[in-house]
Amino acid sequence: MNVTVRARTGDVQTIAVELEAAEVTDYLRGFYLMTAQQAGLHPEPGLTSKQLVERECNLDEVGRAASETVAVRATPAVLDRAGIDAVGAPDYGCHGYAQEGQPFAFDLTIVPKPQMELTSYDPVEVPHQTHEVTEEEVDAFLAQVAAVRNLSELGTPEQLRQRAREDLQAEADERTRAYQRFIAADALASRLTNPVPDAVFAAHYAEITQDFRASLAEQEMTEEDYLRERGLQADELKHRLMSQAREQLRQGLALDALARHENLKLTTAELKEFLASMSEGRPDELLHTLKEQGGLRKVEETALRAKTNDWLVRTARVA
Incomplete structure (x- = not known):
């Protein structure tokens, strides 16, 4: 080549x-x-x-x-x-x-992809948010399981409640982390010194629109079917996709700027851990494929942005 x-x-x-x-x-x-x-x-x-x-x-x-x-x-x-x-x-x-x-x-x-800067690299502020799983939520979860499985086959009542409580709490904690990552990245993006260039926005919007239509095709669904099922107008869908494209770009470019400023790097171990989540536990195999066939830079970008977002949350001021 x-x-x-x-x-x-x-x-x-x-x-x-x-x-x-x-x-x-x-x-x-x-x-x-x-x-x-x-x-x-x-x-x-x-x-x-x-x-x-x-x-x-x-x-x-x-x-x-x-x-x-x-x-x-x-x-x-x-x-x-x-x-x-x-x-x-x-x-x-x-x-x-x-x-x-x-x-x-x-x-x-x-x-x-442009390199953009921030007006400030000080810590952002994220809201304090926790969710403790209630006994009512455990009851509701076990009722759902009981509708398709015989609970007695899965353990004693005490074991079932404890396992359900742990699983529900893990899900709640992950939702909280995801919310804080979004809020932190959004706050960081508000510090961009310049708006996203029009050509950059247009390119990303065209890509996510193409991906959206490909997803519909895989489901054997037309865009008209999608709009009808969700009670949307074509202009509303376009607005949602444009908003999604704008936020993805702003947050991604802001995280890139922070990573450069703080000299955050991706270690080999961190990259393989990220790849493991994409390859059913076969990171070395996927890493070899990316090196041979290309696409490693894009994956490294995504992994470094995720690491930077986590770092941003850890260093944030909690309101």
């Missing part, structure tokens, strides 16, 4: 990429296999997935989809190689169609 970072133009950065023939072949094999499966094409003796897809589908459409897929799958490795953090989904300009056994070139146009 050859990566050339071109001169930045305004709010966007263009990266020229040339993939080696072996890299292109690996990406395309995965594309054709997945496309054949999604199209319900059954394996036939003597035919590859590529041949099956090309026989049954429009060649121009397949060529465009294959080329874009190669570019999309290569992008995390490209950004890691270039050392650039991007906001939102990139735009792609492919030079011809990707072909097995041949190099493939494309341009990647991104909106780089």
Whole structure:
């Protein structure tokens, strides 16, 4: 993979990429296999997935989809190689169609993540909040369990109540921590010296809108179905997504600024602990995949923001 970072133009950065023939072949094999499966094409003796897809589908459409897929799958490795953090989904300009056994070139146009500063790095203030689980909550929880299980099979009444109390308290404590993390990050974000640049907001909003629609598609639900079920108008949904995009950006960029100011770093152990929560306890395997296929910078960003948010809460003034 050859990566050339071109001169930045305004709010966007263009990266020229040339993939080696072996890299292109690996990406395309995965594309054709997945496309054949999604199209319900059954394996036939003597035919590859590529041949099956090309026989049954429009060649121009397949060529465009294959080329874009190669570019999309290569992008995390490209950004890691270039050392650039991007906001939102990139735009792609492919030079011809990707072909097995041949190099493939494309341009990647991104909106780089800005570095922003805060008016103050003093501790923020978070409200004092605790919740002690009541016996009524334990009763209600056990009643729900009893509706689907025979409680006598799960232990004595005393054991059940103690276990339920501990589980409910753990959930309540985590809700409190999540609330304090949000309040602390929101307070920190109010100290940004400048508003989020329009291009950065537009890129992130486009990405979360795309992710939202993809989530609906996985549930076989249309946007109209979603609006009808929740009694929303299209403008209300757009406003909610815009608010979500704005808050995610403000809080994330504020946490980045605090991490730089306090020189907070992510240790290998902390990174693996974060990866363990994403990989069903196989952090080393996931770390190897991220290093090989790209995407490590993005995961490190998320993990460091989480660490910084926890640090922010620990050092906060409790009202």
